[in-house]
Amino acid sequence: MRFAVGTSGEIILFEEPVLDHLSAHRQTRFWHREAGGLLFARIEDKTIRVVEATGPRPTDRRSRFGYAADRAAEQAEIDARHPLGLHYVGDWHSHPERWPTPSGRDVETMASRVLESRHELGGILFAIIGTAPLPDGLTVVVHDGKAWHRLGLDATGIDVSG
Numbered sequence: 001m002r003f004a005v006g007t008s009g010e011i012i013l014f015e016e017p018v019l020d021h022l023s024a025h026r027q028t029r030f031w032h033r034e035a036g037g038l039l040f041a042r043i044e045d046k047t048i049r050v051v052e053a054t055g056p057r058p059t060d061r062r063s064r065f066g067y068a069a070d071r072a073a074e075q076a077e078i079d080a081r082h083p084l085g086l087h088y089v090g091d092w093h094s095h096p097e098r099w100p101t102p103s104g105r106d107v108e109t110m111a112s113r114v115l116e117s118r119h120e121l122g123g124i125l126f127a128i129i130g131t132a133p134l135p136d137g138l139t140v141v142v143h144d145g146k147a148w149h150r151l152g153l154d155a156t157g158i159d160v161s162g
């Protein structure tokens, strides 16, 4: 799936294995708990190719309406991938709703992530996976440190498989 970042000319591409990973953690049953992890991308000019989604980890604290990531494990994931040219570009997590929207707490988390991380993007990516099948169940937003913006699917619709 391709997303256009406003009028910047930047394209965010979610590769198939990443979409499969997120899809596998949709909270389609009431006993399913929230899951989440990090998103890693290869950055080529204006194309941000999201090639890996990590998590959930056994050490995350998870419930139906929230989760707290194991921050030490996250940092280890970032440190291990950086030498391979895989850049930490954002986070993903699941929501027990069909078409997910960021909660108040999500917005706070996004803002703090932008400030504490050094990344190549102008902002940080947040992918929230709801219970509806893709593409409707996936909400992708970018937070630039001031506000968040929901990304729309790239109208060209090409290269969906990456």
Ligand SMILES: [Zn+2]
Binding pocket: 093, 094, 095, 102, 103, 106, 128
């Ligand atoms: Zn959330």
